[in-house]
Each structure stands twice: as structure tokens, then as C-alpha cells.
Amino acid sequence: MSNETATEKKVIVFQLKDEEFAVSVQQIGSIERIETITRVPNTAKFVKGVINLRGVVTPIIDLRSRLGIEESDYTESTRIIIVYLDDMEVGLIVDAANDVIDISTDAIEPAPEVIGAVNADYIEGVAKLENRLLILLDLKKVLTYEEINELKNVEGQ
């Protein structure tokens, strides 16, 4: 990513349970309110289904479930963050998303083994700001192909 050499990195901050996560804005298409999701059978548990995103059928995964955090009911503040990775377009359900901030690349540190409830595998790094801790999510790992293969196994066919 070109921004890595720069000193500032623009990220979108979102909430999962009581932790704050961040994803680079360049990987984000839009942020949507929760809408009717059509369930897709025979897929992994964290795949909630598909939505009609302005004419494009977009798969939706529950990020809580994906990262191993217990699921909760959707509320007024629940959002779907549409992310792009390679040729994939996937929506991530998060508890809330309301912040776009610039963080200095100096503030980013490699991830410690375990942060809260989330396995370090999915974490690119941790950014320390004055009074908050942002977990930078590694989207590639979150949407990795092994997971898709896992989906195929779940299909059982």
C-alpha cells in the first residue's frame, strides 16, 4: 500500500464489542445501514447471506462471528462496511462505525500475541493514540481463501 511510506494513514474506525478496529479507507467502498439479508444456505456460520447493494449481490459476513467474538443483536448503530479485496466485494457487519481519522504510521506497532478476544492472525498491527487503542485489521486474512475452502467443507459436498 502506497500509504505505508507516508507518515499519515487514513483509516475508518469501527466498533466491535468494546474494542475499536481500523481499516484503511482505501479498502472501503461504503458504509451501509443494516438491511434485509438473504440467507445463503450451506455456507459458514459467519456468512450471514447476501444483500442487494445497488444492484450488486454482495455477500455479508458477521465480523464478530468471524473474529470469534460472541454475536449480538443488530441495533440502530449496526453498520455494514463494504470492503474490497482483489476482485472480492464483501460486507462486514460491525457494531458501529462513525469515525474517519488520520493516524501516524509511527504510532503503529506490530500486534502482540492476543488482543482481547481476537486472534493475532487477523491483526496487522496496533495503533496507540492518546487515549485509545486501535486494532488494524488484516482484511486479506479475514477474507482469506482458506476460509473459503473452509466454506466448501462446510457445504459437505
Place this chain on the structure above:
Amino acid sequence: MDTTQYLDVFIDESNEHIEVLYKKLLELEKDPTEKAIIEEIFRAAHTLKGMSATMGYNDLAKLTHTLENVFDAIRYDKVQVQSEMIDLLVETVDHLNAMVEDIASGGNGSQDITDVANQLEAIEKGEVVVPKEKIETVQEVVTAQNSSVFTKLDEFELSILNESNERGFQNFEVSVQLREDCLLKGARVFMVFEVLEQLGEVIKSNPSVTDLEDENFDYSFSVILVSSAKENEIAEKIKKVSEIEKVTVDAFSVNNYLDRKETELTTPVTNEVNTVEDKKVEKNESTDSENTKSSHNKTIRVNIDKLDVLMNLFEELIIDRGRLEQISTELRNTELQESVERMSRVSSDLQNIILTMRMVPIEHVFSRFPRMIRKLARDLDKQVDLEIIGADTELDRTVIDEIGDPIVHLLRNAIDHGVETPEVRLQKGKPEKGTIKLKAFHSGNHVFIEIADDGAGINKEKVLKKAIENGIVSENDKDTLTDQQIYGLIMESGFSTADKISDISGRGVGLDVVKNTIESLGGSITIDSEYNKGSVFSIQLPLTLTIISVLLVELNKEKYAIPLSSIIETAIVSKEQILSAHHKKVIDFRGKVVPLVNLKEIFDVPNADHDEEYTSIVIVKKGEKMAALVVDSFIGQQEVVLKSLGAYLSSTFAISGATILGDGQVALIVDSNAVIK
């Protein structure tokens, strides 16, 4: 002339003409006297010649010209069609095909065609009956009468000669006399030609180039040369070649040539045959163009990208149409409803047109197989009949372009490894002649292509042994494999069952490539076989139809779409009609036992209902097989746009895609083929 902009059109059209040639040649073999076929071949060859000449592909033009001559002779009964001839003619078209392919891949289409051209000329001349000989004598007379030996120039040659004058070149008639003690006439001719080609361009030679190269002439020959050099310069340069007796260089005048033609026309007796023939050719050419106009629809070529864009735009329209329809039913405004209905009708017509525009009958691929099979069978000393069923099955153009090679491979495989030699077949009590069936049909959102032979079948034990040897399966796994899985092993990479390697198939690469290609197209391939009875290779391919008719059904509160093309009918059956066989629920559907498939179970629909008095079923088919899908209720038929689930969920069991309904909701499309086992 800059012709590059016409190249695509040229290649497309050439391929079409070559296709016609192949097809008609095979028909001709069956029906050697049918004038209509001969006419059509002549016409195709003629057009091809004209096009390639215009584009400047001389070898192609030359070969088609010879081909055209042969058929000209045939259609005036100067030559009888014989089966050996067909071989040569097919071979000629093979050459043409190779040339066009070369051009398509950026080459200049040049090929060594002397052999074929020679043989063609031999057909044209050698096996002629009386009238043709007359022509030749006539030609000799003409030669004697006139100073020039060139009596027959075709339009193309004439146009070059005319043009050369305009461009400041001159036309010469160069006659070369070799010494009588010359040993290597062919070599000398070659050297002379090399000199000539440095000086300018050789338009025509007498005797023909091929005859010259085969030393089929006495000691003199003449050529028409277009050059900017002076007469004596040409003569001097040619004389540098040794063993040359005499060189004469004269200006060749097109006008004189035409005048001479005129006099020929007016000189009645001696030149009768010749002129009559010329006249006929001319007359025929004019009727040709008329025929073409009347028998072929006018077409225009459109870039497929534009069709894709058109399709995308139309998809948007369809989604909005669905929305409008829903709004109008809710509002119950008569005027609105009427205009929405009208719009729906127009857009369905539009949709039909757009869809069919992209569809091409699979015949385009199949048509080249009969001759291929014929040739292969001959090469392998086998007797094979190819039966083609469903050639009119239509497929999207993009798929058509890709499936040719895999099918070729499977057919070769069927002939090489499937069908036995006639002796073996007789021993086994089969008819001497093997049969390969090539069958295409639609089912659901897929098209199926089956290649079935009545040959040796697959030896399961041999396959297993080989697979274990090559480490494709482990010894332990072998008992757990089903027959189909074992047959499938022959398509794994690094597997070849042929005892000896032939150049037809069995080089160790092959079926795995077929499998990969088909899978990359989103299809699949399965093999069924019975030892000594034959094998069936069954290919399933997506239609890539993006707009389809579906039946919307409800499972609990979820909506699913079942493609109409795979549905036979819907029914409501009572509890008593559901029977049990081998612990499976089945129904008796018009005398056939059809298994019940509970979609709710397959799709894990929450709180699946318990037994009800009546069950709604949708009977779907995949080829010959059927299944009854159990649903909660039918919503109705609708046109929908097929959308992919996205790369993230690319292969979900029993779901072939999704669609957006009028209310903006996503409904999943059931892949009924996956459900039928």
C-alpha cells in the same frame, strides 16, 4: 491499400467460407452429382479467392483459385467427382484453414502449397473427359495465332496489371528458353524466378509455377512481370543465370490482351469452347451475387463487447421493470397498470432479441467434426460413424469459442482408445463399424454435451492399477472409490492408459487439459462406462444466460427461484401419493418413480414444517433423470437477471446464483442439476 482494418472481418468471413467448404465437400462425397452443392463450393471458393487477393494473401488466393478451377471443371461435367478426389479437396481446405489461422495469429498466410496445387491441377486436367482436351487444343491454337502465350487472365491479375501502369510500373512478357542440355530445369527456373522477383513481381507464368517447379515443361516458359526496370536490364539479368539459351522481353499490353479476347469472341469456330466457358463464368458470377443476396440474410458484425454493454444496460432495465410492476399492482391505477403492461411486453420482445443475438448454435463447433472423424478413422484403420444430435442447441458465443478443443480431444480419445479395430469388433460380436454419438441438449441453466462411443469401454482394474502406480490414489483408498470416481481418474494430470503412444491421443497430457478447460468455463465433466460396451463422457456447461425465466417458490419465509428451463411441471400431491422405496420418499409421476427432494432440508431452512396433508412439488429434470422438489408454495413465474453471488461465495452447493426481485430483495437461484443425483 491499408487492409489491416478489414483483417477481422476478413478472418471471420474466411472462416465462414472454409466452414461451408468443409460441410459441402462432405455432402458432395455422399451425393457427388448434386449440382447445388458444387455450385455452393464454387461460390465459396470464388469469394474466398477474391477476398484474399484483395487483402494481398497471394498463396491463399492462388490455392483457392486452383480449387475454384477444379470446381469450375466439375460443374461443367468435365471432371467427375470421385472419393479420392474428396480426400485431396478436404486436404486443400485444410491448407486454406491453416493459412487463415496463420493470418489470424499475425502471419502472412504463406505456405508451401505447390504439392496440393499440383494435384488439384492434375485433377482439373489429367482426369478430364473430352471437352477439356478440346479447350487445351484450342488454347494451343490461340497461342499460335497470337504473339502472347497468355490467353487467360483472371480479373484479379488484370486489375494488378492495370494498376501497375497507373503507378508507373511496366508490364512485361518475359520468355525464357533453356538450353536443351540443361540438367536441372527446375533449379534454373527457380534461379530465374529469383532474379525476376528482385526486379518486380511475377503475376502469372505459363506453364504454371507448380508445373515449372516439377519440370513439367519443355525448355521454354513465359511469365508476366510487373517491374520498373528496363527491358534490356531484365534480359541481361536473366542471362546471368547459366544454361539459358534465349531471353525475350516484350511489353505486355493489357489492351492488346483485351482486344485479343474480343477477336476470340468473334472468331467463332475454333475458340468456341473457350469463349463459351468464359461467358458462362461471367454469367455465373452475376447470378452468384444475386443468389447470395436472396438466399442469405443481410448481416452486420458487431463487437461482442458492445453486446455485453447492451446486455448490462438491459439487465438494469429488467430490474426496474420488476419494481414498476410491483408498484403498479400496489397502486391499482388502471392507466399506470396498462402502460406498465405495455412496457413489459415491449421489453420481453427486446429481451428475446438481445439474448438470441448472443446465442450461436453449437453446430458452428460440431460442423467440423465429421471430416475430422473421417480422417482419423482412416488414419487408424477403423470404421466409425459419427452421429450428431442436437446441433441446433444454442449457446452463448463466449462458451462456443472455448468448447471446441475439449470436444475435439474427447472425440479423438473415443476413436483412438474407445472404438476398436474392425477385426476386434467382429470378434466381440459387434458391428464392424463403430458409432460415436455426439449429443447436445439444454437442461436448466446448463447445456449438456455427451460423447458416447460403443467401443471398448474403460477397464476399471487397469485404471486403478495405473493410478496407484502413478501415485494418484493410494492403495488404501481404492476400495472406497465409486465407479465414476475411478473413471474420473483418467482425467487426472499425469495419467494415460494407452499402452502405446499414438499421435492421436495418449501423450500423457490430454484429458486433464480437457477437464481443466471445462472447469475453467464453470462446467464439469463426468464419465460413465461399461467394459466392452462403450463409454459416455458427459460435459455440463453453463449457458451464461444472464436473463432467465424462473418459478419463484417459497420455503418458509424465504424465496427461491427455480429456472423454468429445468422444470417439467408443478403439482400438489396428497400424503397418500408419497410412497417409500429403499427408505426414500418417492412419488409416481406419470408412471415413473421420481424421488422426492426436500429443499428445506437441503437449504437448512429454519423450523421445517412437519407433515401436511398436501405437498407442493416442482418436478425438475436433468437429461433423463428427474426429481420432485418439495416446496411450501409457488409464487409465480418471473423474468429475472441472473447475478453471481460474488467471488467470495463462488461455489455454493445447489445455488447457481442470485437475483434481485422487484422489491429489491435478493432471491437465490436453485441449481436443480446439483440436486438430482
